[in-house]
Every structure is written in C-alpha cells, then in structure tokens.
Amino acid sequence: MKLRASLFYLIIAVLLTHGAVWSQQYVWRGGTSGSWIDQTQWTPNRSTPTVNDTIVISGTTALISDLPTRRVRQILISGNARVTLSAFGNATLTVTGAGGVGVVVTAGSSLTLGPGVTLRCVGSIANNGGILGEGTLQCEGNVSGSADYTANVVFSGAGSRTLETTMNIVGNAIVNPGTILTGGHEGVAMNLKGTLINNGSIREREGELTINVDGSIVNNGTWANTATNLLGTGTASGTDALNTSLKVGSSGDVSVTSSITSYGDITVAAGGVVTISAGATLFAYGNVSVTRQYAGAKTAENRSPRLERSPALTFGKIEGPGYLRFRGYYKTFNNESVVEAPTVFESNQGDVKSIVGTGGEYKSLTIARGCTARFNGYHVLTGAPDPLIVHGIVTSSVNNTLSYEGTAAQTLCPVTYRRLNISNPNGVVMPAGITILESVDITRGNLVTGSDTLTLSSFAKINEGEGSVVGYLRASRACTTGVNQDFGGLGIEINPQGYTPYPAKGQSMPAPAALPAVFMVSVVRVTGIAPNMRGAAFLKKSFALAAGGDGLNARVVFRYRHDELDGTTESNLQMYGSTNGGITWISMGGIADTIANSLTISRANSLDFLSAGHPGLAPPVLASVSPRFGGLGENIIMTLTGENFSGRTNIVDFSGAGITVNSVAIASATQLTVDVTIADGSAIGLRDVTVTTPGGNATRRRGFEVQRPAPxxxxxxxxxxxxxxxxxxxxxxxxxxxxxxxxxxxxxxxxxxxxxxxxxxxxxxxxxxxxxxxxxxxxxxxxxxxxxxxxxxxxxxxxNPTPGITSISPSSATKGKTVTVLIAGSDFFTGVTSLSLGTGIIVDSIEVLNDKSLRARVSPVYEGAANGPRDVSVSNLAPGGGVALLSGAFSVTNPEPTLTSVAPVSVSRGSLANVTVLGTQFISGVTTVSFGSDIIVTNTSVKSPTEMLVSISISSAATAGTRAVTVANAAPEGGTATLLTGFSVNSGPATGIEGNLGVVPDEYVLQEAYPNPFNPSTRIRYGIPEDSRVELVIHNMLGNVVAQLIHGERSKGLYELLWHAENLPSGVYLIRLQAESVESTKRFLASRKVVLVK
The missing domain is CATH 2.60.40.10 (Immunoglobulins)
Incomplete structure (x- = not known):
C-alpha cells in the first residue's frame, strides 16, 4: 500500500511540474489567517483560485476565511500543514479531480472544515493526515489513506465508491440514493462513531467489508454481504432489509425503533442489549445467537443466566415490548442468555428450525401454525401465564429439557416433552393430558393436572423434590415374575411372585400355577383421599390399577411423602384395597418402614384400588356450634363441640354455597376451631353443619344461620x-x-x-x-x-357554594339618589348572599329572585362615595361560601345641581361679602359657584345638599348692575344651574385715584387718612419708591376684610384715592398697605386707623 501511495504522489509531482493538467497552480502565502477572496493571499496574486486550478498549501497553519461556493481541480495539503476552511454562512467547495485524484492530505497534515462548509470531492480522496471539523465531506470518488475523519461524511454520486483502506469516521456518515459503497480489499472497515444512514447501497467487492458503528444505523437502501458490528448505544431503523451479518457487541445497547428485516446472521454478544420498541418488529431470516460469557473457562449451566447469579457472568439480552419473528430457512436460534422480547417462529417453506443453547431464557415463545421447530439443549421458560405457545409442530432431541421457572403461576403447553422440569414456587397448571418421554423433575412448586392426566411413557421417570404432581399421574409397565417394577417412580412397586392357591382341607399343596412371563399393568396415581372411605383415616394418595391378568400373588410396596400423611402417625398405618372400583375397602395389613416412608404387603391379588390409612375410627358426634349466626361478608372463628374428632382429617361443611372454610384446627377430641368466611352473596337463612372424619360424619340440622351483618x-x-x-x-x-x-x-x-x-x-x-x-x-x-x-x-x-357574578344593571348611580340594580350570576341564596359596592354606597335592601339573579336598592352617599368605576362583589356566608368579584363594573356619578336663591342679593363694589346660596345637590369639593367677572369666590362651604355659604370679593372696578349666578357639579356626569338675575353689584361713589403727584418718595409710606373721623368717605395717600405689587385693604376690628381698594402692580410714585364707606356701619377700621418691589427685594407692610362716624 505504501509503495502504491508513493508512486501516486510521484505522478502528481510530475503533472504539477510540466503543467500538463492544471491551467494554474495557486499557493497560499497568506500566513496563519486570511481571506480566500483576497487575491494578495495567493501566488500568483492576480486572482483567486477557480475552475481547473490547483490549491497547494504546505508547511503552514492557516485559517482561510470567506470561502465562496466555487469549483477547483485539486487540493494538495502537505508538509505538516494545518488548514481550516471557514465561510460566512454556507459554502460548497467542489473539487473535480485531476487524473482521478481530488483531495490529497499527507501524513502529519490536516484539513478542517468549519461549520457550514461542504467539501465536495468528485475525484478520489487520499487522506493520510486527517479531514476534521464540523463541516461535511461529500465523497463522489474512491477513498484511500489511513487517517481519521471527524467531519460528517456523505457518499454520493451515481456508481461505486470504493474504500481502499479502513476509514475512521468520528461524525456521521450518509450514503445517498444511487450511490454504491464497496470495500476494495480484504480487511477493509468503516469505523463510525456517529450514525450511519444508508439511502443507497453498501456491499463488498473484492474482500469483506466490515462496518463498526458506535451510534445508530438507518437502512433505506441495499446493505449486503458485509459484517456490521453495533458497538455502542444507538438505534436500528429503516425501510429496507439488511442482507448483512449483524453483531451487537458487549457494550452495545441497540434500540430497534421501526420494523426491520435482517437476512444475515444476528449475534448479541455477552453484555450486549437489543431492545425492540413497541410497535416495531425485528424479522430475522438468518441464524440468531444470544450468548453469555464467564470470566474464566466455565461453560454455561442448565439454568437461566439471571437465576445463576454468578458475579463472573455477563449475558446478552433481546428485550421487548416489540416482537422478534424468526423466519430463517433451516436456520438455528442459539440462546444461552435472555430473550425477553415476544419471539415467534414462523413457517418458511416447510423447513425445520432449530432451537439450541444451554440455559437460555425465553419469556414468550410461540411456534406459529405451519412451522416446525426442534428443541436441542436446555431451555428456561419464565413468562406467565403461557411462556410457550405451539400452533405448529415441535420435536425434541435426545438432550432436550424444557424448564418452567416463572415467578408467577404458569400454564404448561400441551405438547409431548422429552424432559420436563418444574421450578416455580407458584406452581404450574396442566390444561390437557400430556406425555413425558424421558423424565419429569419437580424441583420447586407443584404441577397441578386438574381433571387431566400426566402420562409417563414406557421409559420415563418422575423425580419429586420440594414439589409434586397434584392430580392424576399414569404409568404403564411390563411386569415380569420375580422382578420389582417401580412404574417410573410413581410411589408404588409391584413384584409378581406367581399364584399359589391354599389347599382344601385334607388335601396336599398343589403345584404353583404358571404365570405369563411378561404382562402389562397400568397404574394411575391419584392425589387426595380415596372415595367412599368409612371407618379409616386414609392418606392423601391412592392408586388405580388395571392388570393384564389375575393371580399376581404380588409383593406390593406403597411409598408416601410426609405431606401426604395429613397428621397420621406412620407406625399404625395399614394398606387398604378395593376390588370393586373403590366402592368398598378392606384392610390388607402391611409392614410400615418409617425411615423409607413405605408400607409393604405380600400375596396381593385382583386389586383395582390401593390406598393406606389407619384402622376404623368411631364416628363423630356434633353437639353444638358457637356462635350460631354470622353476617354477610364476615370472617368468624367458630367453636364446634362434640365427640370423636379425629387427630387427622376433619372436614366441616355448611350445606350450601357462600360459606368458605378457611381452616379446621383440632383443640381436642371434643372440640374443633373453625375459621370461616361468609361471602357477600350468600343466601340468608339457616344452614346444616356437618363434620366429617375418617370415622364418618355428624350433622347438626339448622345449626347455623347466615344473617345480614350489623352495619x-x-x-x-x-x-x-x-x-x-x-x-x-x-x-x-x-x-x-x-x-x-x-x-x-x-x-x-x-x-x-x-x-x-x-x-x-x-x-x-x-x-x-x-x-x-x-x-x-x-x-x-x-x-x-x-x-x-x-x-x-x-x-x-x-x-354554601361560592357565588358567581356576571353583570349588574344599571351599571352606575348618582350620588344622593337611590337606585334599584339587578345582579346576574349563580348560586344566590336568601339570607346567605350579600352584596357590596364599596365605600360610600349603602345597600338598603336585597332580594334574591332565584339562584341566578338578585335585586337590590343601593344609595351612594354625597360625601363618602368616590366618583368613578368600582368593583362589585357578592358573598355567600360560611360554611363554605366565598366571594365573587366583578371588577370595575359599577360607577358613581355626580348629580346635576339646582339653584333657587342667593342672599344678600346685592353688594357694593370694592366689598367683601358672605353669600348664602340655596338649591339642591350641593356636594363638598364638587360644587362650585360663579358670580361673573371681577367677583372672586374666595371660599365655598357646603352646609348641606341644599345650602352653601360662599365668600366673595368684589373688585372696586366691578361693573354695577344685575348678573347671573351659576352653580356647577364636576364630571363624571354633574351639570350646571344658573339664576340669571340672582345677584347685583351696587355702584356707590367711584373710588378716585389721583395719579403721580409729581413726587417719588425715598421710601415706602402710608400716610394718615383725611378726614379722620369721616363720613362717608376719606382720602388715603401712599407712596412707593420702586415699581411694586400693591395691595390696599380695609379690615374691621374683628379682622375681617370689608373692602379691597388696590390689588395689582403700580409704578413708583405718590398716590391718592378716595374710599367710600356708605354701606358700612360706624366704627373703627384699619387701613392695611402691603407692597413688594419688582425691582429689588424690598418689602413694606403698614396700617392706619380710621373712624367712621354716621
């Protein structure tokens, strides 16, 4: 691989040198940071890279910002360069490739894609350094190189994309529609930390492609011939089938969130968990394996791994509530661990499916109709009530055991069992007759057969430990003369000895009659006391025999368990037999072995029933029942007195349904303590009470009465x-x-x-x-x-309920007026419901019309009721009760006043006077009075709603004559009233003012009036050295102002005026001058006495 990579780089270098492919090579020279669109950052610097250009960045750490959406031919990052591409918003850099190669990141270098950056590589990718970041790498060519990918990877473009080497992806991976992702060589893997979404095709080509996913997988395309390992916590979903082997690792925790189909094998390693969500189904067409693992070399035990409780054990699990449907054609389901998901084996063209494993646990296993399954190994069934349901066909291998180990009562599936184990403390119920081929072990709890029979085949055995078979147990065996037959452990042994009749009197013993060498005997063991027993105390076990011949002359051993003794002492036991189907019984004696728990007789012949018990007992006598009555639904401890009560079985009956006897305890042979429950539905009336003992029964007629209980x-x-x-x-x-x-x-x-x-x-x-x-x-x-x-x-x-209120009508009232209002709401009651409209409104009366309406007369008082909206509340008294509020639902308004008279009706100008105003609807602070121009109202005092006292000051310049008087009430509502000629101003002699006398005094001065005394007028002279605000008034000796002569600004100078006092009585008056300079801070106050003599 290294040789091939080196050759590739050599070819790239030659192409760059000769300029045979790229029209231009751009080298980043912008240092540690710069802008892509800044041409000065590139060499050559006449433009920025574009189509058919190659970008070369080597030996630097660079943050290249402002990446535009653009196409280039190739990106080469080498020399330990660390390059980051960032964009403002989203940007896609498309690399078209040169000679098939698009992006090259050499060892020690890296390319980081910032948020919003997509690197779309149409050519192949050679990544030996690292492609990192939060952006997206879009691969449309082959991928090679050994470095990691932390960016999200998208495989797209029509055709195949080949992984030449193992690809490690820290982010997510997506295979787009139309794209085929293949592995190019043996051992190639994709290691993925995030989610793998396949919308195209994933498959092998030359070698095995292994996919290791720590996150989730979503398959909406083709996924074939690969090995897929789910190693972490994630989900499995999708719309298309998986044709790949699927393994959940030891740390895997996979949730199947939608129905998926797997045609490959499924393996759940020890420690791994698969959870099939509600509504989802996992369809398995390949082999399925769920394993356990020990820390040492120990192998799996024949028990559930959860019941084994080994600290060195880890086990895999498939859990529900969704379904696991196994459809593999001749496939194997290997479970050595725990399968809690409901599992259904379904038909697939008439094949046989294998169920293998050691100690594997199933909670719900169903063999569907048309399906054949074969059990191999040891399997544990834990669900309840029906852990195994068979509608198809099941067979068992020679080593197969099915073990019922639930924690709640279970129902035995009616199939033929090779080996059956019962280990359920709550017991297992048998719904139909069942046959055992090899063995049945009752280790804990009971197997209850009901009215059906559990049959042991010719070679089957039963082993009963802490539990037993309760009901009917059958075994048929060939009996051979001289050979002991134990019938598979039923608890009876028969050893035929041959028939030897007793000789007649006086005759010699005849020769023994010949018995067949082999003959069949069928035995049915029955739990419970045999029927028609009289005079003996029997064990809770009997045997019904059907022998193929007479004259057995057999040695018979009757074995019992301690819980079958029912309190009977072993030393006194005898065997009893019946030859007529249990109608009558005869004692056959026998030898008791209290260590082996057995009873043995010899020379037994022609018997069809066997049981064991004590010799005959005296019949009981029932003398009294106390108490003699009980109520329905009661639990009663009763005392029964009499004679001959047995130390063993005592049965008490109350002649009819509805009375349950919970327990019977013997206090002595003459007294029983009985715990009974009387059902709610029991019939009322007298009942017979019967006591049954092994010696017989006794009844006390009408001895107990069922009564209705006292409540x-x-x-x-x-x-x-x-x-x-x-x-x-x-x-x-x-x-x-x-x-x-x-x-x-x-x-x-x-x-x-x-x-x-x-x-x-x-x-x-x-x-x-x-x-x-x-x-x-x-x-x-x-x-x-x-x-x-x-x-x-x-x-x-x-x-009382809490009332409700929805409306009030009318929604306002005028002060001083009584109004009737209607309140609508709910839960109004006479004498219980009250009404409040806030301070100042008196509720004069209230009348509840019905539960939803009431009528009330309310009166807003003049002085106490504030204007404006207010809350209305209705209240119901305790107990219960409460308050309901309607916010801002009612308003108080001012009334419109009336005006009838004023007194006095006239006052001289330049005077002060107190005027009485009469009318209606006067309200303090609300009602105002006006006398027209030049008359100032200095004070208003509302004496009552019909009377006001108003203080006025009449200017000396006021116009003489009649004028209107107006009273007004402010809003809300309110109004005005006017008396058109209600008041007049008298004209008396004008106050003469002489202007500046040509003298400006040096200081403020008030000179003596002249004449003084005077009648009816006098002259007053004052002087002001500066422009000033001046007030000149006359006071009587009570301090009241009787005339205002000057009020306003005056220029500096000496002034004289004439005061007329014809409307005042004789007396001493005080002239008072107050001046305040408007040019400086000077102030002046002076007064002079004058005497008016008439």
Whole structure:
C-alpha cells in the first residue's frame, strides 16, 4: 500500500511540474489567517483560485476565511500543514479531480472544515493526515489513506465508491440514493462513531467489508454481504432489509425503533442489549445467537443466566415490548442468555428450525401454525401465564429439557416433552393430558393436572423434590415374575411372585400355577383421599390399577411423602384395597418402614384400588356450634363441640354455597376451631353443619344461620357537599348489603341511587337549595334478620357554594339618589348572599329572585362615595361560601345641581361679602359657584345638599348692575344651574385715584387718612419708591376684610384715592398697605386707623 501511495504522489509531482493538467497552480502565502477572496493571499496574486486550478498549501497553519461556493481541480495539503476552511454562512467547495485524484492530505497534515462548509470531492480522496471539523465531506470518488475523519461524511454520486483502506469516521456518515459503497480489499472497515444512514447501497467487492458503528444505523437502501458490528448505544431503523451479518457487541445497547428485516446472521454478544420498541418488529431470516460469557473457562449451566447469579457472568439480552419473528430457512436460534422480547417462529417453506443453547431464557415463545421447530439443549421458560405457545409442530432431541421457572403461576403447553422440569414456587397448571418421554423433575412448586392426566411413557421417570404432581399421574409397565417394577417412580412397586392357591382341607399343596412371563399393568396415581372411605383415616394418595391378568400373588410396596400423611402417625398405618372400583375397602395389613416412608404387603391379588390409612375410627358426634349466626361478608372463628374428632382429617361443611372454610384446627377430641368466611352473596337463612372424619360424619340440622351483618360507618368521602349540587359520596364501613342497606343524609338531601358491597357504599345524592347548611348525621340501616343501624354523627356537612357574578344593571348611580340594580350570576341564596359596592354606597335592601339573579336598592352617599368605576362583589356566608368579584363594573356619578336663591342679593363694589346660596345637590369639593367677572369666590362651604355659604370679593372696578349666578357639579356626569338675575353689584361713589403727584418718595409710606373721623368717605395717600405689587385693604376690628381698594402692580410714585364707606356701619377700621418691589427685594407692610362716624 505504501509503495502504491508513493508512486501516486510521484505522478502528481510530475503533472504539477510540466503543467500538463492544471491551467494554474495557486499557493497560499497568506500566513496563519486570511481571506480566500483576497487575491494578495495567493501566488500568483492576480486572482483567486477557480475552475481547473490547483490549491497547494504546505508547511503552514492557516485559517482561510470567506470561502465562496466555487469549483477547483485539486487540493494538495502537505508538509505538516494545518488548514481550516471557514465561510460566512454556507459554502460548497467542489473539487473535480485531476487524473482521478481530488483531495490529497499527507501524513502529519490536516484539513478542517468549519461549520457550514461542504467539501465536495468528485475525484478520489487520499487522506493520510486527517479531514476534521464540523463541516461535511461529500465523497463522489474512491477513498484511500489511513487517517481519521471527524467531519460528517456523505457518499454520493451515481456508481461505486470504493474504500481502499479502513476509514475512521468520528461524525456521521450518509450514503445517498444511487450511490454504491464497496470495500476494495480484504480487511477493509468503516469505523463510525456517529450514525450511519444508508439511502443507497453498501456491499463488498473484492474482500469483506466490515462496518463498526458506535451510534445508530438507518437502512433505506441495499446493505449486503458485509459484517456490521453495533458497538455502542444507538438505534436500528429503516425501510429496507439488511442482507448483512449483524453483531451487537458487549457494550452495545441497540434500540430497534421501526420494523426491520435482517437476512444475515444476528449475534448479541455477552453484555450486549437489543431492545425492540413497541410497535416495531425485528424479522430475522438468518441464524440468531444470544450468548453469555464467564470470566474464566466455565461453560454455561442448565439454568437461566439471571437465576445463576454468578458475579463472573455477563449475558446478552433481546428485550421487548416489540416482537422478534424468526423466519430463517433451516436456520438455528442459539440462546444461552435472555430473550425477553415476544419471539415467534414462523413457517418458511416447510423447513425445520432449530432451537439450541444451554440455559437460555425465553419469556414468550410461540411456534406459529405451519412451522416446525426442534428443541436441542436446555431451555428456561419464565413468562406467565403461557411462556410457550405451539400452533405448529415441535420435536425434541435426545438432550432436550424444557424448564418452567416463572415467578408467577404458569400454564404448561400441551405438547409431548422429552424432559420436563418444574421450578416455580407458584406452581404450574396442566390444561390437557400430556406425555413425558424421558423424565419429569419437580424441583420447586407443584404441577397441578386438574381433571387431566400426566402420562409417563414406557421409559420415563418422575423425580419429586420440594414439589409434586397434584392430580392424576399414569404409568404403564411390563411386569415380569420375580422382578420389582417401580412404574417410573410413581410411589408404588409391584413384584409378581406367581399364584399359589391354599389347599382344601385334607388335601396336599398343589403345584404353583404358571404365570405369563411378561404382562402389562397400568397404574394411575391419584392425589387426595380415596372415595367412599368409612371407618379409616386414609392418606392423601391412592392408586388405580388395571392388570393384564389375575393371580399376581404380588409383593406390593406403597411409598408416601410426609405431606401426604395429613397428621397420621406412620407406625399404625395399614394398606387398604378395593376390588370393586373403590366402592368398598378392606384392610390388607402391611409392614410400615418409617425411615423409607413405605408400607409393604405380600400375596396381593385382583386389586383395582390401593390406598393406606389407619384402622376404623368411631364416628363423630356434633353437639353444638358457637356462635350460631354470622353476617354477610364476615370472617368468624367458630367453636364446634362434640365427640370423636379425629387427630387427622376433619372436614366441616355448611350445606350450601357462600360459606368458605378457611381452616379446621383440632383443640381436642371434643372440640374443633373453625375459621370461616361468609361471602357477600350468600343466601340468608339457616344452614346444616356437618363434620366429617375418617370415622364418618355428624350433622347438626339448622345449626347455623347466615344473617345480614350489623352495619358500621367509618368515613365519608367527600365529607361535604354544596347546596344545589348532585354528587357521588363514597361511604366506608362494614356490614353493608347491596340492595338492602339504605342510607339517609337528613332533610333536604335526596338519595338518587346507590350500590354497595360489604365494606363500601357509593351513593348518588342531590342536595336541595333549601337544605340547611352545616353538619348533619348520616345513618345506614340494614333490615333483619340481623342487620341494624349505624349513625356517623356530623359525618356530612352541607355548605354554601361560592357565588358567581356576571353583570349588574344599571351599571352606575348618582350620588344622593337611590337606585334599584339587578345582579346576574349563580348560586344566590336568601339570607346567605350579600352584596357590596364599596365605600360610600349603602345597600338598603336585597332580594334574591332565584339562584341566578338578585335585586337590590343601593344609595351612594354625597360625601363618602368616590366618583368613578368600582368593583362589585357578592358573598355567600360560611360554611363554605366565598366571594365573587366583578371588577370595575359599577360607577358613581355626580348629580346635576339646582339653584333657587342667593342672599344678600346685592353688594357694593370694592366689598367683601358672605353669600348664602340655596338649591339642591350641593356636594363638598364638587360644587362650585360663579358670580361673573371681577367677583372672586374666595371660599365655598357646603352646609348641606341644599345650602352653601360662599365668600366673595368684589373688585372696586366691578361693573354695577344685575348678573347671573351659576352653580356647577364636576364630571363624571354633574351639570350646571344658573339664576340669571340672582345677584347685583351696587355702584356707590367711584373710588378716585389721583395719579403721580409729581413726587417719588425715598421710601415706602402710608400716610394718615383725611378726614379722620369721616363720613362717608376719606382720602388715603401712599407712596412707593420702586415699581411694586400693591395691595390696599380695609379690615374691621374683628379682622375681617370689608373692602379691597388696590390689588395689582403700580409704578413708583405718590398716590391718592378716595374710599367710600356708605354701606358700612360706624366704627373703627384699619387701613392695611402691603407692597413688594419688582425691582429689588424690598418689602413694606403698614396700617392706619380710621373712624367712621354716621
């Protein structure tokens, strides 16, 4: 291989030297980083590489960015170069190849494809350094070289793509449609860490192609004649069949997620796991092998690997819940491990399928109709109830054993067994007659035959360990004179000695009669006490014999197990026989061997039934039964007194169905303790009680009465219900009788239906809307006989439901007005449901019209009800109850005011006055008053909704005459009211103002008024040295302002004005001047007294 690679590089070098193939060679000279589209980074630097150009990068580490989508002829990376191609977004670099070679990466060098970069190689790839990165390598030619690939690899293009050497791919690999991927030489492999998706064709050519996958495989194409190893955790899926050997390695964990078909062999190594997902099926046409492995040289045991519990053992597994269908034509299914997936052997053109292995475990194995399967080796069946189902044909090899080893009760498949093992502590049931060819071993649990018979063939044996065959067991054997026959271990031995009749009195002994040398005897062993036994205590075993001749004169050995003694002492045993089918029995004596557990008699003839037991016993006497009654569903410990109760079997019967005797314990020969359960459905009334012992039976007529039990109550679930609600209530307790026990919840609760068993009662109840809320007693009553009543005090509580609210109409009200509203919702109750519309709204009355509507009269108060939207809530009282809220559903608005009068009706200009305003719908903070221009309202005080006191200041420049007075209420809603001639301003003498007297004072001054005292007017003079804001007012001696003479800005100068006081009473007044400069920070305050004398 090395020689061929060297020759290849020599040819490339010659082509480059002579320029016979490439029109231009581009060498990267951009250093460690640069842009592909920058021509200065290349030599020659007149352009960047394009079609038919060769890119040569050697001996440098370079990050080449801005890769465009472009075609070139060849890429050569050598001299330990480390090259990374990156793109802005996605870009595809297509390499067309020269002489078939497209991409060459020499040893020690690498090519890294950045995200979004696709390197499409139409020619072949020679990778001895590494093609790496997160991008994609698209191969459309052959692949050679020994280096790894961490980039995702896509094989595409029509025709074959040959792997010349082993290819190691860390990422994923895809074979595109129309592409054929082949192995070129012996030992070539593809080692894949990611997922292999085959949409084309994978197959061998010259040698074996091995595919090792650590991830998943998806086959939607042709996959043939290769070896495929699944070594890690992944899935197997696809639409097309696999014609390849498939091996799951020791660390493999493969999930079959869709139905797949495999025509090659399938191997699951020790430690490997195959999981067939629900709804998926694995169709196997080749051999299947599931193995186990030990740390040493130990070989597999004849038992399930999971039951072996060896720490040095690892085992493979095929598990479900999906199906494994085995269709191999004359193929072998080798299982030495665990197959838990439901496995079906299906017909394939009349072949015989082999089932081999040692100790392999199957959970569910089905032999389909038309299929023939042959068992070889030891196989363990663990599923329940039917681990083996046969609709076709099964045969067994000479070394075959089928072992039932479930953890739940199993059913024996009705086929012929060569060797059968039962090791199930919960027992195995036989549904039909079955024949054993060689042996049956009962190691744990019992094999129960029911009314069918287990038959041992001529050479078969039975070995019973911790368990036994319970029921009917048959064996037919040839008996030979003088030879002991044990009938395959049934527990009986017959040794014919020949018939020697006793001589008649006075005659000599005749010669022995001749017996046939060989004759057949058929024995059926029956579990249980033989029928029609009287006067003796029998073992729980008997034998039915059908002999081919009379006069056996045989030695007979009867063997027993300790659990068949049923308490009988061994030293007193005798053998009993019957010659008329068990109708009557006679004692035959016998010698007991308590060590060998056997009983032996000699000279036995013409017997068809054999059993063993004690000699006759006295019949029992039943004197009393206590207690004499019991309730349905009860478990009762009873005491029976009398005489002659046996130390062994005592059977108690209550004459009819429904009473189960759980146990009978003998306290003494005169007393029995009986544990009984009375079923819920037992018939009510008197019963006969019968005691049966080996000595006979005794009956006490009408000795026990089944009564209805006295009920008892424990709990109610739920413990409460809402008014108007229909609910189901579960009641726990004891002594309930379905159809007879009744239940009551008190007034207002109707019981619609109920059903019961002994410990629970389910009632469907309807709680009236008129039912009283609160806890109440619950009572159950069962009528006699027996029965009674029980009460659970406070066991159920009726609660008020949480109300609902959906609308309110009307949705607003005016302050001071009462309005009737309708509320729509649910679960309204008189005396329970209340209404709230928030602060300031009084609910005067409420009337529940029905459960879904109520009517209420509400009154928003003037001062307390805030304007705007507010929440509306309805509440139901406890118990239960709750609150329902309708946000922002109701609004409070202001009323429209009215105006009837004002007093006084006139005031002189330049005066202050308090005016009383009368009307309606006055609201503090809401109602305002206006007297027109030049009249300032300085204060408004609402005394009541019909009266306001308004303080006003009338400018001295106010126009005299009548004017309108207006009151207004602000929004929401509100409005205005106007009294058109409700008020007038008196004109008195005008206040004369003389302008600047030609003097600018040096300081602020308020001079004395003149004249003083005065009547009715006086002159006031003041001076301001700077432009100022001036206020000149008159106060009475109470401090009230009675006139405002000046209010505003004045220029600097000396001023004089005339104050008219004809509307004021005599008295002392105070002239007050306040000035504030607008040019500086100067301020001035002064006052003068004047006296008005009228």
């Amino acid at each position: 008892a109550l424990r709990q109610m679930i739920p413990p409460e219900g809402k008014k108007g609600e229909a609910i189901a209530v579960n009641v726990s307790g004891t002594g309930f009788v379905n159809g007879l026990t009744s239940i009551s919840f008190g007034e207002g609760i109707s019981v619609l239906s109920f059903d019961a068993n002994s410990t629970s009662l389910r009632a469907q109840i309807l709680i009236s809307r008129l039912a009283a809320a609160g806890p109440r007693d619950v009572t159950v009553v069962t009528p006699p006989p027996g029965g009674g009543s029980a009460t659970l005090t406070g066991g159920f509580t009726v609660v």
